[in-house]
Amino acid sequence: MPYHYLILSSILFGIGLLGVLLQRHIIKLLMCIEIMLNAVNLIFVAYAATYDSPEAQLMVFFIMMVAAAEVVIGLAIVVQLYRRHGSLDMDVFKESSR
Amino acid sequence: MILFLLPVLSCFILFFFNQILNKKIISLIALTSSLVMVGMACFFSTTLSSGSTLHFWEWFSIGQRVVPFAFYIDALSKIMMLLVTGIGFLVVMFSVGYMSTDPRYGRYMAYVMLFILFMLILILANNYVLLFVGWEGVGLCSYLLIGFWFDKKENTQAAKKAFLMNKIGDAGLLLAVTSIGYVLGTFFIQDALFKSVGLNQVWITVITLGFVIAAVGKSAQIPLYTWLPDAMTGPTPASALIHAATMVTAGIYLIVRSSTFFLVATDINQLLLIIGLLTAIFAASIATCQQDIKKILAFSTVSQLGLMVVALGLGAYKTAIFHLVTHAFFKALLFLGAGSVIHGLQGQQDIQKMGGLYKKMPITCVCMAIGCFALAGLPPLSGFISKEMILLNGWAKSPFVFMALISVSILTALYAMRLLGRVFGGEYKGSQVPHESGLFMTVPLMILAMASCFGGFLPVPAYLGAVSESSHGLMGLIMAAFSTFMVLLFLWVFWRQYAIKPFFFSQFLENQCHVDKLYHRCVTTPLLIISTIGYRFVELGALQLPSWALETGWKACLKRIPMVSNGRIQTAIHLFFSGMILLLIWLLFL
């Protein structure tokens, strides 16, 4: 059991979670999601190292790819939001405008 | 036997249809019912032997103690029965003339009939519980009749005040009755009196104290007398019936009925004596400075009741009943006469605006003069004879009591002659044109005047079984001469309208010594505060709090449910993670 890596990963996940729930800036929100994804990657690699499993490392590979795609689309949406509301503050985003 | 109650019940029920019935029919029903009752009273008085019981039905029983609906007939109850029905009939006859123009005439007659019913129950009851029923019933009718013209707020407040003060007396009576039931094991009056011999002194004190409190409340003694002057807002014939002749005498009757208890309670007798004397002097002095005709008579009633209570305190029960009877005659006369005067002046009650009415209303004047003389104690009128008996008993007790009683007599003569002089003597100072009253009103006045004149010669004490009093002799002659002199002196003073200069506390007396204000500040206001606090905290607070809390919480939750979809991203994120937390909790712990 990769105990220390579990603790580290949990802490990183928690930090990312804190950021997601507390942030008002959209781009920083996406960055905190990236932190969470990295924490998950870390634990996958730790388990892969513990149980000698390359499949787990491939899982990490796929996660990275999906994360990249998701970041791309997310940023495109952010661009549209900026065009609509003129600011990147999440408190300003409400469906009722225009 | 049931025929006795039928007239009362029938017209009581009928009068609830007063919108349908014609005024003449109402008057007819009332007069015939009361006349039938008088006839029945006479019939039963002559045919039934003393000490008999009329049993109607078994009402209920508490353990071994039975409470039936039954009447007990003896000398005392015969006298009271005749008095109540007789004066009731005369008052009904007077009311036909006085109240027939009132739109709620039928209800008035219904209340009067109801009152007579309850008073008869009270007088004739053979057990204390039934007496209590009658007691409460007359209190109720008093409330109904005082607040009869309920459009004016002060009338309803006066009615409430009377009822509440009576309630205090009722508490005393309840204490006494329950003590009797508990300690003596029976509610029957005669049985209780029989078993009371040899009873523990503490219980005797408790029972007699209860009776005294009841009498103080119902018969308007200090400190529970203030309802009687305020009760004058009711119709005058009702005042004549209830507050002069019958209801206020219920307290006296109660103590006389239970006299065996009082024979051994020396402390309570002292208490009665003191209360009676204080009340008599106090009320008489206030009466000398009042300006309203009915208030003078009200305080006069309180004062005379004080005299009766003094007689009770002295142990002279038969004398007290005698004075009760004669007082009923002349006080009812005075009240009905006042009603005639008020009717003649179209509602004017202030004696400063009256005067010289002996020319305009001669019959009323003569009758009221007889009443005033009887009240003042001019021999040989009935008032003098009964009052002389009380004074003799007081002289036998102690000189101090005698002097107090003499001063009461002087004050009584003073205000009685003042009333006579101001109302009927001198020149007319008012604005309305007075007219003499009709037959329906003057005939009862004349009958009562006869009774006041010659009623003193009724052998009431002897009928009740008293041994002949100590010979009147010298003391009696002195008192007769003194009374005559005093009455004639005051009459001369007031008939000639000599103005009495307002002496230094006449304004104080005119305001009834501010007793009402004192009661209001010391008693009603704290009680109101306590009840308001009780209402706010207990009822609104504690009892309504759970439902209020539930309702407010529920509404708050309902108001916030649409906040889930308020279009903000953070809400969605928060909800997402909340769901995840719940899921994890479920997986981990459940």
Added chain:
Amino acid sequence: MDIAFYVLSSISIVSALAVILVRNQIYAVLWLILCFLSIAGHFFLMNASFLGIVQIIVYAGAVMVLFLFMIMLINFNQDPASPKKWGALILGGLLSVMLFALIMIPLLKAPKDSPNSRLLQSQGNATTLGKILFQDFMIPFEASALIFLSATMGVVLISQNRGKK
């Protein structure tokens, strides 16, 4: 070897915290790059060398550069101006603490051992991974290509100005 673990993990945690806490977005991006680099160091430490390289190239290289481009194009260093909503902050803090606690509770009951026990040597290189990728996981590989294609198309579509103007 333990020292390396602790150093790297402290760098990761500090930089992750710094991402949340710094006001300037450019600095936040830079701190995030540092975080990714330390994670890559962890990968190297666990002998997943291929993944470590991929992490550096893809994450720290491409994704972060994309972020930087976005920030520069849209909102160069502007701070959010509206006042904070404390209610949402408190709720968010509460939720994150609860979730964190829920994750940590089972962990704290597990037995401890040293950080680098049982790490094997030869499994992380590209050859092994490539063989497994193209033999057993062929379909997910092609699917991921489709994902990228759809992402590209999606970006083009989303970023249009709705044909107006």
